Amino acid sequence: MFHILDKQIYAAFRDRLRSNFGVESHFVLEQPRQSSFGEIAVPVAFQLARTLKQPPAKIAASLVSAVGEIPGVAAMEVAGNGYINVRFDRGAYGAALLEGVEAASVTEGVKIIVEHTNINPNKAAHIGHLRNAVLGDTFVRMLRAAGHRVEVQNYIDNTGVQVADVVAGFHFLEGKTPADVARLIGETRFDYLCWDLYARTSQHYKDVPESLAWRAQTLHAVEAGEGELHELAHLVSNAIVNTHLATMLRLNIQYDVLPRESEILHLRFWASAFELLKERKAIYFETEGRNAGCWVMPSSSFRGEDDANEDSKVIVRSNGTVTYVGKDIAYQLWKFGLLGKDFHYKPLTRYTDGKEVWVSTAEPQTHPAPAFGGGHTVYNVIDVRQSYLQDVVEAGLRALGYQEQADRSIHFSYEMVALSPRCCADLGIELSAEDAKRPYVEVSGRKGLGVKADDLMDKLIETALVEVASRHAEDNPAAQRAVATEIAMGALRYFLLKYTRTTVIAFDFQEALSFEGETGPYVQYAAVRARNIFRKLEERGEEKPVFSAVLTRDAMARQLADEDCWQVLLSASRVGSAVEKAITSGEPAHVARFAFQLAQEFAAFYQKFKILDEPDAERRAFLLWMTDFFRAQLERTLAILGIAVPAYM
RNA sequence: GCGCCCGUAGCUCAGUUGGAUAGAGCGUCUGGCUACGAACCAGAAGGUCGCAUGUUCGAAUCAUGCCGGGCGCACCA
Numbered sequence: 001m002f003h004i005l006d007k008q009i010y011a012a013f014r015d016r017l018r019s020n021f022g023v024e025s026h027f028v029l030e031q032p033r034q035s036s037f038g039e040i041a042v043p044v045a046f047q048l049a050r051t052l053k054q055p056p057a058k059i060a061a062s063l064v065s066a067v068g069e070i071p072g073v074a075a076m077e078v079a080g081n082g083y084i085n086v087r088f089d090r091g092a093y094g095a096a097l098l099e100g101v102e103a104a105s106v107t108e109g110v111k112i113i114v115e116h117t118n119i120n121p122n123k124a125a126h127i128g129h130l131r132n133a134v135l136g137d138t139f140v141r142m143l144r145a146a147g148h149r150v151e152v153q154n155y156i157d158n159t160g161v162q163v164a165d166v167v168a169g170f171h172f173l174e175g176k177t178p179a180d181v182a183r184l185i186g187e188t189r190f191d192y193l194c195w196d197l198y199a200r201t202s203q204h205y206k207d208v209p210e211s212l213a214w215r216a217q218t219l220h221a222v223e224a225g226e227g228e229l230h231e232l233a234h235l236v237s238n239a240i241v242n243t244h245l246a247t248m249l250r251l252n253i254q255y256d257v258l259p260r261e262s263e264i265l266h267l268r269f270w271a272s273a274f275e276l277l278k279e280r281k282a283i284y285f286e287t288e289g290r291n292a293g294c295w296v297m298p299s300s301s302f303r304g305e306d307d308a309n310e311d312s313k314v315i316v317r318s319n320g321t322v323t324y325v326g327k328d329i330a331y332q333l334w335k336f337g338l339l340g341k342d343f344h345y346k347p348l349t350r351y352t353d354g355k356e357v358w359v360s361t362a363e364p365q366t367h368p369a370p371a372f373g374g375g376h377t378v379y380n381v382i383d384v385r386q387s388y389l390q391d392v393v394e395a396g397l398r399a400l401g402y403q404e405q406a407d408r409s410i411h412f413s414y415e416m417v418a419l420s421p422r423c424c425a426d427l428g429i430e431l432s433a434e435d436a437k438r439p440y441v442e443v444s445g446r447k448g449l450g451v452k453a454d455d456l457m458d459k460l461i462e463t464a465l466v467e468v469a470s471r472h473a474e475d476n477p478a479a480q481r482a483v484a485t486e487i488a489m490g491a492l493r494y495f496l497l498k499y500t501r502t503t504v505i506a507f508d509f510q511e512a513l514s515f516e517g518e519t520g521p522y523v524q525y526a527a528v529r530a531r532n533i534f535r536k537l538e539e540r541g542e543e544k545p546v547f548s549a550v551l552t553r554d555a556m557a558r559q560l561a562d563e564d565c566w567q568v569l570l571s572a573s574r575v576g577s578a579v580e581k582a583i584t585s586g587e588p589a590h591v592a593r594f595a596f597q598l599a600q601e602f603a604a605f606y607q608k609f610k611i612l613d614e615p616d617a618e619r620r621a622f623l624l625w626m627t628d629f630f631r632a633q634l635e636r637t638l639a640i641l642g643i644a645v646p647a648y649m
Numbered sequence: 650g651c652g653c654c655c656g657u658a659g660c661u662c663a664g665u666u667g668g669a670u671a672g673a674g675c676g677u678c679u680g681g682c683u684a685c686g687a688a689c690c691a692g693a694a695g696g697u698c699g700c701a702u703g704u705u706c707g708a709a710u711c712a713u714g715c716c717g718g719g720c721g722c723a724c725c726a
Contacts, residue, residue, distance in 0.1 A: 033669045043668060046706070080669055081706080120726080160726060294724060324726045387653065415654075415722080439718070439725075456725040467688070473711060487688085499662070502654060511661070511675085515688055518674040519661090522669095525688055533685045580664065593663065596673085603689065612685050627685090648666070649688065 001097055004578035005072050007633075009040060009086060016066045023048060035567055038077075038085035045082040056082025062329045063611075070207075071098075073625050089568055091557025097573055097629060098547055098556070107149050109566045110376030113142050113335050114356040114412075116247060116383070117255070120162035121240035123198045124191035125247050126450040127507055128383070128417040128443050131483050134496040134642070135414055136381035137253040138588040141640045142579055144588050152374065155331070156260040158221050158237035160324075161215060166194050167232045168214035169201035178231045184236065191243040192452070196234065198541045199448030223265065229427075239428070245357070247453050251489055252642045255357055263360040264331060265344050270322050272341055273349070282399030293318030301397035325389055336376030345369035356484040359506075368518065377408040383415040384502075412586065414501040418442050418510040427451070432488035440506040451507060452511060460488035463513050473646060483646045488522050490643040494520030496642060497592040520643055526599035526606075527638060530631035533611055537624075540612075544628070550621040559622040568605045569626060571598055572633040588641075595637045602630050 010029055015022045052059060060078040067076070073642035074089040098425045116136025119129045136152075143150045157163070162545075170176040174197075176184075184190060205212050217446040241258070244249040248254075257508035264270065274295075277283045295316035299517035302313065315326040333339040343360035346367065350356050358369055382390060390411040418440035424431055431451060435441050443450035464484035472480060495512050499505050514523040534544060560566045574594070611627060614620035635645055 028666080037669085037716085040664075041669085046668075049706070076707095083669070121690095126688090157726070162726075176652070265703095287655075291724075311722080314724050319724075321724085323724070328726095378677080384654070384721060386726090389726085413654095418719095442720095471686080471688080503662075505654080506661085508661085513720085514675080516675085519686095519688085521688055522674095529685075529689085536685050585666080604691095607690050610685070649686090 001093070001575040001576070003574075003580055005088065005093070006040065006577060009042075009070055009073065012067050013042060013044060013063070014071045017044070017048075020063075020066045022046070023051070026392070030546050031464075032085055035563070036119070037079060037083075038075075038087040039570060040086040042084040043082070045084065048101040050080070058424055060084050060118045065077075088558075088570075090560035091553045093555035093573075094551075094560050095553040096571065098551060098625065099568070107147055108149075108247050109149060110504075111149050111151055111374065111395055112143055112377045112379065113151045113153060113373070113375035114379045114381065115155055115156040115278040115335075116140075116381035116412075116554065117244070117253070118157070119244050120160060120445075121156055121158055121237040121244065122162040122166040123195040123240065125244055125453040125455060127456060128450070129261040129416060130251070130453050130456075130492070131382055131496050132383065132506065133248050133253050134251065134493055134587055135294075135501070136379075136412070138493075138497060138591070138640070139379065139381070139412065139583075139586075141642060142583050142588065142591060143235075145579055145640050146576075151375065152254070153292055153372075154255045154258050156237070156241055156258050158233070158266060159219075159261045159549055162198070162218065163233055163237050163522060164215050164218040164222060165201050165205075166198050166236055167229055168211075168218045169197040169204075170232055170236070170502070171218070171229060172211070172214045173197075173201060173204060178228060181232060181235050185239045185261075191247075191454075192240050194240060195445075195448060195452065199483055200446060225266070234310045235441055237472065244350075249351070249455075250454075250457055251493060252644070254351055256356065257345065258348060258357065259331070259334075259372075260360045261327065264327055264549065266362040267341060267343065269334060269339060269341055270327055272339055273326070273333055274322070274335070276400055276420050277315070277329070277396070280400050286312070288299040297392065297396065297399070301399050302391045305569070324395075325392050327392050328389070332378070332393050332397065332409060332417065333400075333402075335371050335375055335378045336402070336408075338400075338402060338405065340507065342373065345372065363454060377410065378405075379410045381412045383413070384415055384488055387411065387413060387448075410586075412501075415504040416442065417505045417507055417538070419449070420506040422510070423451070423506075423508050440504065453613060456512070457488065457492065459509075460492055460513060461485050464488045464491070464515065467515065468649075475648075479647075481620075483648060486644040487515065487524065487649065489636075490520030490524050490646075491515055491521070491645055493641060494523065494592055497588050500587055500589045520641075521649070523595045523638060524645055525597040525649050526602045527634045528649045529606055529632060530584065530602065530627050530634065531645070531649075533624075533627050534631075536612060545621045547621065547625045547628070550618065551625060555622065559619060564608060565622075565626060568601050568630065573632045575633050575637055578637075589638055595634070595641060598630075598634055598637060602634065605630070 006029060025047065027047055028044065030041050032038055032041040044054040045063065047060050049056045060082045064076045064078060064084055072089055072092055073086055075087040076083050079085050092285060114136055117129065117133045119125055140150050140152055170181055183192060218229045221227045222233045224230065230614045279557055283297050286292055286294050286296050289406060291312060291314055294314045296312040296314050300314045313325060316322050329341060329452065343365050344362065346361045346365050348357045350361040375540055380390065394406045394409050424441055431441065438559065461484050464487040465481060468480045468484045492512070498518065537544065560569065578594040579591060582588065609623055611623040614623055638645060
């Protein structure tokens, strides 16, 4: 609701500036420093003072009289040395909220593709992967809440080095056959087993450098698509993808389609991209220097002209194989529908709500699939360390003449999750003298150094369960566990979202396991308390009043004269505005913070007013409506964060 | 060497894109449970916004230079 009025006020000022001052400049509306100043502050007079050569206060005054009346606005006044403070008509605002002016947004328009998770299918997921998936999933929810059409892709690199290393481990190190591995998949915690095997194989490469030939041999077999090594790679990657989907589902994260690298190879996506790149002279064949025999992209394409003497980027190796970046350019072209090719698709699995997840396949299918790819804007959720490669991919599009698509290729980057020194101590990891001095230690799958996602979730659930059991001993264990799980997942999602994307998270069990203060459970608790009021009402044999019958516009105005009530209502009406801003700034953390602030305000409201004991009928109905409105808005915000509201806390 | 990111309260972090008196959580201290369940609330202490210049009505925010930390710059992905 807030952002609707916000836009009307902006438009009113913009129109007057245009007609009365002949000024066509962008300005911002902000929230006044103190709530007593009003609801919106317009600092535009300062900006105009220079060009108009008049004091800001004078400009502000004439602007206020020029703008005149704005529907929904009760008063405007000049304050400070030139601020224009706008006060809403509280009665009208409350009445509009009661009517539900904020219509549910309709999903329409161009398709936005968000790619996230993208874990190598060779081992269990760890906390770093969780940050990626939670950030991506939350951004998707934000976009959808704002009415955008979104497609979620999870790219599977099932033919890469990481899978090959685990396969080499099974085959060469352990002498396992595909039948052996198939059995392990059914009988063990397979992703954990691979986690250890991957670390062991990596260590073996270090100890016995000749064994690196295993990797090359495996990669070759995978590319050829035949033999026992290929069969193993197929088994391992498929099994691990399933475990990853299950892990992410625990956090309420779902996907629409899983494009796989194997199909990019078999359907010769690269061949098409290669032709395009050659044809448009985006890459050239190097004949001298250390890149002789390679197809390279000149560095001037992706770095400034000043750095033109820097190394170019190899796209096709001298042995004729394509690098990861080359494949990624082809994939990015497909995402925009520019490749002239498409995958075939088959259903992989179905979520309990009936939604199907599709996976790419090389063979044409009889079962019709939705239209995937062909997006207008593409967000790639990838950690900041891959910025350079993302720049190369973008430059590839540009070099092909796809300027607009390059502009709409957004690297949604975020900093890594590292381990705090204390966390390493908790895990029993011994640090080298050098590492011990660092503020944090990088997670490393290769070294097996990290916190597994499922372990962390299990630990969170156990911790939450202790609390739940002590507070609600009367409930049955299964229900307790269900509540504890929702609290644990809420805590985890919030923990991963509260930091802005540029902040390195130095993971610490103590902080991640906290359920108090600025945490997910704090926000959940506020929603639960709001619900409890209505549960109590029902227990007393009363029904929720018909608010529209009791709360006339005049009644609203009377009740909202109370400053505390007005502020809480105002905050709760800001969900749309907060989400919109967070999308613009690309920061899911802003939504998380908004949710926390909202919960804090409700807590104060809850504390101050004894709602059910309120003797005055109009006031009681009003307070109940406030509670109901808050509850709805908080649940809406939590849903965008992917956090559930437990039955009790 | 070049590029990107970070430096704000004891600790962990925000800071609405340049605005009014720099905020929150944790921790510390003082208080508050008689069920709309305290996973909460009220209050206190705690700041040279890394340093220095500059830009302007106005700077934590922009520019330049230092200092300190992190990450990139493969015929790996």
